[in-house]
Amino acid sequence: MGNVYASSVNEMRDIPGAWRRTAVGAGLIGSDHSARTRSSSDPQPRLAAARPTIFAEMSALAARTGAVNLGQGFPDEDGPIEVLEAARAAISNGVNQYPPGRGIPDLLLAIAEHQRRFYGVHLDPQRDVLVTAGATEGLAAALLALIGGPEDEVVVFEPHYDSYAAVVALAGARLVTVPLRWPDFQPDLEELRAAVSDRTRIILVNDPHNPTGAVFGRELQDEVIRLAERHDAIIVTDEVYEHLVFDQPHVPIATLPGAWERTLTISSGGKTFSTTGWKIGWVTGPADQVDAVLTVKQFLTYVNGAPFQPAIATGLRLPDAFFAAAAQTLRDKRDILGAGLRSAGFDVSQAAGTYFTVVDAAPLGVSDAADFCRGLADRAGVVAIPLTAFVTSARRPEYATLVRFAACKRVDVLEEAASRLAVIRG
């Protein structure tokens, strides 16, 4: 059978369906569908198969080579013991069947309490909150629910998390991107205004931002709200790094004047509680909009993670000191990683939040970060992610030398990576 992973990057029969435009949208197949060979022994046309996502590719590379994995963003240490114990207790206590479609009532309540404690938002837990299979499903359900058809546009900042382009393509809509440029990755408001029009159905804002580590300011948030009002668009936010900000407290757009009625706020417990494998996320917003998302969500997963739901409720109720310490620990790790990357010869963009730090590898003579990252495992024993994986093909040249490193690893792992990277300076 051979290596399934390797064979998956090659070619396949022409299998019709929405999967192909999804893969094209996510950049996993070229937009010409990269039609390939038609061999004499096989008269069937062969088309390019979808590559695995960059995260899957790079984690597999790290596993195969034993490299330090600073690619895919997941912590290598467990989160708070209270949260882990709560999941164990829930399994022992028989919380193992389908939870209610919206989520278990105590988690809905804990999410509402959390939004009130940190942001002063008053939610009706039974109507304004929906539990999803991670933020990923929340985003997919929201986009699929709200996009009407091919005339609709979704405006996102670029680079962007890979699932956005995939789901917009699956929904058959058009992705319109606004670039975030090295080194501070703050959008140009003129470019944002030019991107939003009456065709815009959704403005999707990821703040704190993956992959750049940027945090957006009030001016941008106000402009997003103004544009959404003017063009009658909905704002969907991805705030999975809401507690991993380093300089100022996170401010959800939904809390700002004029935003609530047209905003859906999406987050999850994965990053905050170091439980990325649990996939407990949530969507909050006005009840009718949340109902629209629920209508689609119930046919994607229906429900998920029964015993993890009470555990995440426990996490959301941890004292303020836990959340402050999580941000401070990651800030320290950002600094350790940043120092290592600087001494290896990269130019470093200082992240204001998230798991990630972006560097420019051009000072090391790199012209293609994707090749550089694929070679880095063998060359230095470290894996990272090229930023081109997060941008549409037309804009790849602008990001060609940029690389994302994950800081959400043990300090000794970051130090080991830094010492390994010292070799690339030569």
Ligand code: PMP
């Ligand atoms: N959005 C962003 C910006 C992310 O980085 C991630 C990463 N894991 C997700 C969404 C997905 O979150 P979840 O694991 O909760 O589905």
Ligand code: GLN
């Ligand atoms: N959010 C993680 C990252 O950006 C990856 C999650 C995934 O593999 N889809 O690294």
